Amino acid sequence: MLLWQTSQTINFAQGEFVMLPAFFVLAAMKFGGLSFPAALLVGLLVALLVLGLLFKRLVVDPILRHGVLPLVISTLGLAILMKEGVKEFYAAEAQGFPGVWPTTNVSIGGAVISAQSLVIIGVALGAVGLLQWFLGATRTGRQMQATAQNPMLARVLGIPVDRMILYTFLVNAALVALASFLVSPIYLAKFTNGELLGLAAFVAAIVGGFNQVRGAIVGGLLLGMVDNFVAAYWSAQYRAAIPLFLLIAVILWRPQGLLGRAEERTV
Amino acid sequence: MKAHLIGALAASIAFCAQAQQTVFIPIVIEVSGSGAVSGTNFRDGALMAIDEVNAKGGILGRKINAPVSDTQTNPGISRAQVQKALDGNPYAILGPVFSGSVKVNMLLAQAAEIPQFTGAEAAEITQMGNDYIFRTSFGQQMSMPKMAVFVADGIKAKSVAFLWVNNDYGKGGRDVFFKEMAKRNIKIVADISTEAGQVDFAADIVKLKSANADAIFIYTNEEECARVLREARKQAVKTPIIGETNVISQKVIDLAGDTAEGVRGHVGLTADAPIPAVQAFTDRFQKRYKYVPDHNGIKGYTAVYAIKHATEKLGKFDSKALAKLMKGLTIKPEQEPGILMEATWDAKGDIDRISFLVEVVKGRQKVVEVLPKLGK
Numbered sequence: 253m254l255l256w257q258t259s260q261t262i263n264f265a266q267g268e269f270v271m272l273p274a275f276f277v278l279a280a281m282k283f284g285g286l287s288f289p290a291a292l293l294v295g296l297l298v299a300l301l302v303l304g305l306l307f308k309r310l311v312v313d314p315i316l317r318h319g320v321l322p323l324v325i326s327t328l329g330l331a332i333l334m335k336e337g338v339k340e341f342y343a344a345e346a347q348g349f350p351g352v353w354p355t356t357n358v359s360i361g362g363a364v365i366s367a368q369s370l371v372i373i374g375v376a377l378g379a380v381g382l383l384q385w386f387l388g389a390t391r392t393g394r395q396m397q398a399t400a401q402n403p404m405l406a407r408v409l410g411i412p413v414d415r416m417i418l419y420t421f422l423v424n425a426a427l428v429a430l431a432s433f434l435v436s437p438i439y440l441a442k443f444t445n446g447e448l449l450g451l452a453a454f455v456a457a458i459v460g461g462f463n464q465v466r467g468a469i470v471g472g473l474l475l476g477m478v479d480n481f482v483a484a485y486w487s488a489q490y491r492a493a494i495p496l497f498l499l500i501a502v503i504l505w506r507p508q509g510l511l512g513r514a515e516e517r518t519v
Numbered sequence: 520m521k522a523h524l525i526g527a528l529a530a531s532i533a534f535c536a537q538a539q540q541t542v543f544i545p546i547v548i549e550v551s552g553s554g555a556v557s558g559t560n561f562r563d564g565a566l567m568a569i570d571e572v573n574a575k576g577g578i579l580g581r582k583i584n585a586p587v588s589d590t591q592t593n594p595g596i597s598r599a600q601v602q603k604a605l606d607g608n609p610y611a612i613l614g615p616v617f618s619g620s621v622k623v624n625m626l627l628a629q630a631a632e633i634p635q636f637t638g639a640e641a642a643e644i645t646q647m648g649n650d651y652i653f654r655t656s657f658g659q660q661m662s663m664p665k666m667a668v669f670v671a672d673g674i675k676a677k678s679v680a681f682l683w684v685n686n687d688y689g690k691g692g693r694d695v696f697f698k699e700m701a702k703r704n705i706k707i708v709a710d711i712s713t714e715a716g717q718v719d720f721a722a723d724i725v726k727l728k729s730a731n732a733d734a735i736f737i738y739t740n741e742e743e744c745a746r747v748l749r750e751a752r753k754q755a756v757k758t759p760i761i762g763e764t765n766v767i768s769q770k771v772i773d774l775a776g777d778t779a780e781g782v783r784g785h786v787g788l789t790a791d792a793p794i795p796a797v798q799a800f801t802d803r804f805q806k807r808y809k810y811v812p813d814h815n816g817i818k819g820y821t822a823v824y825a826i827k828h829a830t831e832k833l834g835k836f837d838s839k840a841l842a843k844l845m846k847g848l849t850i851k852p853e854q855e856p857g858i859l860m861e862a863t864w865d866a867k868g869d870i871d872r873i874s875f876l877v878e879v880v881k882g883r884q885k886v887v888e889v890l891p892k893l894g895k
Binding site for chain 2: 345368
């Protein structure tokens with residue numbers, strides 16, 4: 253969503269972007285002999301380099317000038333390359349991934365809640381809050397927003413548009429790395445993880461609103477809750493269809509998403 | 520021109536000599552896809568046995584040639600891979616492990632009259648009148664009655680919540696287990712179907728918890744077992760978790776970490792069996808592959824030695840005769856050390872041998888009780 257706003261980049265490899273950093277960490281531990289915290293840091297740095305800088309320079313920059321559709325197809329190809337690359341050079345089997353927090357439970361008001369879940373919620377909220385603060389309260393963040401709203405005018409005003417777009421790619425890389433480190437202890441690290449995560453992220457962004465950060469958050473929460481309530485209290489067999497029904501309903505009745513802004517373009 | 524002809528002739532002679540010195544036993548197995556955990560264990564066990572046999576001169580003086588092909592855990596691809604293997608005139612075929620694949624491809628091996636040694640456990644595989652299919656581990660009709668005795672007498676449960684994977688393996692196990700429970704008047708209070716490759720089990724665990732059963736039975740493939748155990752810990756499930764083979768396999772223990780502690784159940788094969796030959800195998804396997812094998816590693820390993828022993832008994836390479844000899848054959852470790860434990864194949868290709876009740880303690884299977892062969 254960030255990438256779309258700043259550079260009209262639709263990334264269909266986003267799920268694989270979440271899958272990959274976990275393997276950077278595992279590789280750093282296995283081949284580099286690093287401790288888990290050090291490997292996390294290495295994983296984050298490699299993600300910034302590969303999924304941020306190199307993705308922009310080697311894939312987006314040369315292809316985007318030919319239009320959005322070639323880029324969409326390229327990211328689909330990139331997703332396959334990343335999946336098969338992990339399968340070929342690391343493992344086809346699921347890999348255990350250490351948790352950033354022990355698998356203990358805490359009791360809150362009589363309800364037993366996993367400490368790991370609380371940490372995930374806390375980190376996710378912290379990351380969103382930090383991102384919102386960065387975009388709204390810092391000079392660089394406002395320059396990034398200006399770039400997203402009108403790159404041409406931003407350039408006229410002296411904003412280094414190219415650098416702002418690069419920053420967006422780096423922020424995206426940092427966020428996918430964070431998501432990877434949080435979700436892999438539960439789902440295990442596997443080369444196919446991106447398929448599910450990518451679809452869920454895409455549907456959540458459309459449902460919530462493709463041009464609003466808070467829209468994506470609401471879309472994600474709504475999707476997760478509907479999916480789990482349907483599976484637990486109605487039918488587990490049809491759970492995979494529910495997000496798609498939600499997607500169709502939103503596209504039909506509120507195409508800009510639940511919290512999204514309607515946009516008009518000159519054609 | 521003459522030199523070229525002589526060269527080609529020499530190459531042909533060398534190729535024929537090479538072909539005569541080997542016996543072709545291809546491995547068709549799950550190297551990727553949701554069955555990769557099982558398949559790679561089976562493959563590694565088989566390759567280790569093949570290297571050992573070849574180092575000692577092979578079978579009847581011929582070394583084993585065993586290329587590995589990947590089914591991708593896809594029944595359609597597995598069928599194509601078995602057809603490809605059959606095109607090379609194999610003596611026998613090793614694999615696959617996944618029941619859904621075996622049900623599809625074993626018909627090809629049967630038609631070609633080539634014995635197939637599988638790691639699959641679905642009950643119906645050996646009940647379809649195929650004279651060329653041989654198990655390397657218990658079928659569900661052998662393992663589930665043992666599990667039912669454990670549920671009734673071991674943990675004395677009056678009700679069970681059952682979570683299973685909706686494929687041939689899961690459905691076969693569910694059907695046999697439910698019949699065994701009905702015989703013993705034990706109630707199934709939750710019957711939860713899940714999908715192969717499923718990653719999110721939060722809703723399924725909610726259902727398991729709300730069933731208030733005396734025990735929770737997990738019957739899915741390895742990766743899903745590990746995810747279920749992790750989710751069960753997240754939701755603070757206190758009900759005893761039990762299972763048959765997969766949920767207590769070493770691979771699941773490795774993936775699930777400390778969330779597997781305390782899980783109990785029945786296994787046909789375990790690397791932690793209190794048998795010196797199995798422990799020596801485990802040490803060699805671990806030294807070679809840097810991981811602890813699960814039951815599938817032992818399946819692949821013993822399958823090779825079963826073929827070796829039966830062939831040496833035959834004194835010739837004859838696929839049809841091998842299949843015939845396997846019916847009713849008992850191999851003892853004194854006769855063939857690589858078989859690890861005494862094993863008997865019946866007329867349908869089912870295997871019988873001792874088995875184990877285990878509990879996960881400190882990241883390993885701890886054998887609680889050794890159960891005798893059913894035939895004894």
